[in-house]
Amino acid sequence: xxxxxxxxxxxxxxxxxxxxxxxxxxxxxxxxxxxxxxxxxxxxxxxxxxxxxxxxxxxxxxxxxxxxxxxxxxxxxxxxxxxxxxxxxxxxxxxxxxxxxxxxxxxxxxxxxxxxxxxxxxxxxxxxxxx
Numbered sequence: 211x212x213x214x215x216x217x218x219x220x221x222x223x224x225x226x227x228x229x230x231x232x233x234x235x236x237x238x239x240x241x242x243x244x245x246x247x248x249x250x251x252x253x254x255x256x257x258x259x260x261x262x263x264x265x266x267x268x269x270x271x272x273x274x275x276x277x278x279x280x281x282x283x284x285x286x287x288x289x290x291x292x293x294x295x296x297x298x299x300x301x302x303x304x305x306x307x308x309x310x311x312x313x314x315x316x317x318x319x320x321x322x323x324x325x326x327x328x329x330x331x332x333x334x335x336x337x338x339x340x341x
Contacts, residue, residue, distance in 0.1 A: 211264040214256040216249040229290040229297050232340045254311040262320050278328045285333040292340050
């Protein structure tokens with residue numbers, strides 16, 4: 211699992227899909243601009259899952275119970291495309307309190323059926339073109 215709270219943390223994404231990296235760079239820059247800060251650490255964190263075992267690491271991301279027993283604020287299935295291809299990434303946000311939230315970014319194909327069903331109960335699909 212990769213934790214991201216600052217622009218410098220984006221270097222940890224080496225080896226991840228380039229479409230996901232492009233999206234996270236834009237998303238993080240937008241959050242930092244909105245919060246008028248250099249780092250998200252006071253407001254939350256982004257977590258990119260590297261493998262399905264990360265789903266069991268709920269305490270590391272700040273949740274008191276397993277992810278599939280927690281209540282998320284929203285879940286989006288992101289369809290990220292460029293001129294050549296597309297990938298699907300699940301983005302789910304959990305509010306830990308009024309001032310702190312965490313966002314999980316999980317490659318869609320990594321999810322087992324039970325976990326996928328949990329996240330898709332209340333989700334939206336967003337198509338994003340990255341050039």
